[in-house]
Amino acid sequence: MYDDDPAADLEALYSARLDADLEMAEMAATANHIHRLRKQGICTHQSSMGYVHPPVYEQQKQLKPGEQICTDLCGRVFPSIEAMEADAEEHLL
Structure with missing residues:
Protein backbone atom coordinates (compact mmCIF):
# COMPACT_ATOMS: atom_id res chain seq x y z
CA MET A 1 0.00 0.00 0.00
CA CYS A 43 -35.33 7.99 37.29
CA THR A 44 -31.95 7.21 35.72
CA HIS A 45 -30.18 10.13 37.46
CA GLN A 46 -29.02 11.83 34.25
CA SER A 47 -28.47 15.13 36.07
CA SER A 48 -27.03 15.74 39.52
CA MET A 49 -25.02 18.10 41.69
CA GLY A 50 -22.67 17.56 44.57
CA TYR A 51 -21.73 19.25 47.81
CA VAL A 52 -19.93 22.56 47.57
CA HIS A 53 -19.23 25.17 50.23
CA PRO A 54 -20.67 27.72 50.11
CA PRO A 55 -23.71 26.26 48.35
CA VAL A 56 -24.51 27.74 44.95
CA TYR A 57 -27.97 26.20 44.52
CA GLU A 58 -30.77 25.64 47.02
CA GLN A 59 -30.50 21.83 46.71
CA GLN A 60 -26.86 21.92 47.82
CA LYS A 61 -27.71 23.36 51.24
CA GLN A 62 -28.89 19.95 52.48
CA LEU A 63 -25.80 18.05 51.28
CA LYS A 64 -22.84 16.87 53.34
CA PRO A 65 -19.31 16.53 51.90
CA GLY A 66 -19.18 13.75 49.30
CA GLU A 67 -22.94 13.54 48.81
CA GLN A 68 -24.66 13.87 45.45
CA ILE A 69 -28.29 14.85 44.77
CA CYS A 70 -30.24 13.83 41.68
CA THR A 71 -31.69 16.88 39.94
CA ASP A 72 -33.30 14.85 37.18
CA LEU A 73 -36.55 13.31 38.38
CA CYS A 74 -36.33 11.86 41.88
CA GLY A 75 -34.35 14.35 44.00
CA ARG A 76 -32.75 11.47 45.91
CA VAL A 77 -29.57 12.10 47.92
CA PHE A 78 -26.75 9.58 47.44
CA PRO A 79 -23.71 9.12 49.72
CA SER A 80 -21.39 9.42 46.70
CA ILE A 81 -21.40 9.86 42.95
CA GLU A 82 -20.36 6.21 42.62
CA ALA A 83 -23.48 5.11 44.51
CA MET A 84 -25.64 7.24 42.24
CA GLU A 85 -24.00 5.87 39.10
CA ALA A 86 -24.41 2.28 40.36
CA ASP A 87 -28.12 2.88 40.95
CA ALA A 88 -28.50 4.38 37.47
CA GLU A 89 -26.66 1.44 35.86
CA GLU A 90 -29.23 -0.99 37.26
CA HIS A 91 -31.87 0.59 35.01
CA LEU A 92 -29.70 1.20 31.98
CA LEU A 93 -28.47 -2.36 31.46
Whole structure:
Protein backbone atom coordinates (compact mmCIF):
# COMPACT_ATOMS: atom_id res chain seq x y z
CA MET A 1 0.00 0.00 0.00
CA TYR A 2 1.19 3.48 -0.86
CA ASP A 3 0.82 6.68 1.16
CA ASP A 4 -0.99 8.33 -1.73
CA ASP A 5 -3.33 5.41 -2.50
CA PRO A 6 -6.76 7.00 -3.17
CA ALA A 7 -8.55 3.69 -2.59
CA ALA A 8 -7.10 3.50 0.92
CA ASP A 9 -8.22 7.07 1.59
CA LEU A 10 -11.75 6.27 0.42
CA GLU A 11 -11.83 3.12 2.53
CA ALA A 12 -10.73 5.09 5.60
CA LEU A 13 -13.45 7.69 5.00
CA TYR A 14 -16.11 5.01 4.53
CA SER A 15 -14.94 3.18 7.66
CA ALA A 16 -15.03 6.36 9.74
CA ARG A 17 -18.51 7.20 8.44
CA LEU A 18 -19.72 3.67 9.26
CA ASP A 19 -18.25 3.92 12.78
CA ALA A 20 -20.02 7.24 13.32
CA ASP A 21 -23.32 5.78 12.06
CA LEU A 22 -23.02 2.85 14.46
CA GLU A 23 -22.18 5.17 17.34
CA MET A 24 -25.17 7.41 16.57
CA ALA A 25 -27.49 4.39 16.38
CA GLU A 26 -26.24 3.19 19.78
CA MET A 27 -26.76 6.64 21.33
CA ALA A 28 -30.27 6.87 19.85
CA ALA A 29 -31.17 3.45 21.27
CA THR A 30 -29.90 4.50 24.72
CA ALA A 31 -31.87 7.76 24.57
CA ASN A 32 -35.03 5.88 23.59
CA HIS A 33 -34.53 3.46 26.50
CA ILE A 34 -34.08 6.35 28.96
CA HIS A 35 -37.21 8.02 27.56
CA ARG A 36 -39.25 4.83 28.07
CA LEU A 37 -38.00 4.56 31.66
CA ARG A 38 -38.91 8.21 32.37
CA LYS A 39 -42.42 7.64 31.00
CA GLN A 40 -42.72 4.81 33.57
CA GLY A 41 -41.58 7.19 36.32
CA ILE A 42 -38.17 5.54 36.70
CA CYS A 43 -35.33 7.99 37.29
CA THR A 44 -31.95 7.21 35.72
CA HIS A 45 -30.18 10.13 37.46
CA GLN A 46 -29.02 11.83 34.25
CA SER A 47 -28.47 15.13 36.07
CA SER A 48 -27.03 15.74 39.52
CA MET A 49 -25.02 18.10 41.69
CA GLY A 50 -22.67 17.56 44.57
CA TYR A 51 -21.73 19.25 47.81
CA VAL A 52 -19.93 22.56 47.57
CA HIS A 53 -19.23 25.17 50.23
CA PRO A 54 -20.67 27.72 50.11
CA PRO A 55 -23.71 26.26 48.35
CA VAL A 56 -24.51 27.74 44.95
CA TYR A 57 -27.97 26.20 44.52
CA GLU A 58 -30.77 25.64 47.02
CA GLN A 59 -30.50 21.83 46.71
CA GLN A 60 -26.86 21.92 47.82
CA LYS A 61 -27.71 23.36 51.24
CA GLN A 62 -28.89 19.95 52.48
CA LEU A 63 -25.80 18.05 51.28
CA LYS A 64 -22.84 16.87 53.34
CA PRO A 65 -19.31 16.53 51.90
CA GLY A 66 -19.18 13.75 49.30
CA GLU A 67 -22.94 13.54 48.81
CA GLN A 68 -24.66 13.87 45.45
CA ILE A 69 -28.29 14.85 44.77
CA CYS A 70 -30.24 13.83 41.68
CA THR A 71 -31.69 16.88 39.94
CA ASP A 72 -33.30 14.85 37.18
CA LEU A 73 -36.55 13.31 38.38
CA CYS A 74 -36.33 11.86 41.88
CA GLY A 75 -34.35 14.35 44.00
CA ARG A 76 -32.75 11.47 45.91
CA VAL A 77 -29.57 12.10 47.92
CA PHE A 78 -26.75 9.58 47.44
CA PRO A 79 -23.71 9.12 49.72
CA SER A 80 -21.39 9.42 46.70
CA ILE A 81 -21.40 9.86 42.95
CA GLU A 82 -20.36 6.21 42.62
CA ALA A 83 -23.48 5.11 44.51
CA MET A 84 -25.64 7.24 42.24
CA GLU A 85 -24.00 5.87 39.10
CA ALA A 86 -24.41 2.28 40.36
CA ASP A 87 -28.12 2.88 40.95
CA ALA A 88 -28.50 4.38 37.47
CA GLU A 89 -26.66 1.44 35.86
CA GLU A 90 -29.23 -0.99 37.26
CA HIS A 91 -31.87 0.59 35.01
CA LEU A 92 -29.70 1.20 31.98
CA LEU A 93 -28.47 -2.36 31.46
